[in-house]
Amino acid sequence: MTLPTNEGLRKDRPKQPVDADIEAAKLTATFLNGLAVGLAIVGGVAPILNAIYTTERVPVEAWMRAVIGSVCFVVAVTIHLIATSYLKRELRK
Template identity: 50%
Template sequence: MTLPTNEGLSSISPRRSEETTREVAKFTATYVNGVAIGLALVGGLAPLFNAVYFTKELPIAWWQLVLISFICLMVSVAIHLAARRYLERELEK
């Protein structure tokens, strides 16, 4: 029995393959889309459902609640479009 040696190993890590780069880009875009979905649900829809079904008196005016929900939904869409653009750019390489 012989012990393994470091022969053939280099100190510099090999470059990622094209398929690995594509998968990393897909995972990144999926994570960012998950953040966008979370923002849409928690910031955009949950306050509206809470106001309609559970609260007798709102701590803020209706128009403020709708404005906050609208802004959260628009930011969510912007994050989704940014992730989509990132993925398209990475997959073109």
């Protein structure tokens, strides 16, 4: 005769992420943040600096540069928020 055990009665705990999974999530989030920073610099800051320091007449109107810069900043912030939520979601697994 054998005594009953608790085996099979406990709920499965969520699997803890392996170090490789954590590092892969960090690398993906870092890549997305780098992409966001690059977009903010190239699309947002560069046209402003170009408009300040250029001596030639620029064919693009000032309002259009402002719109393009604003859109680039908004997209950069959106990519950063996506990377943050992705990292949080992956580390909770």
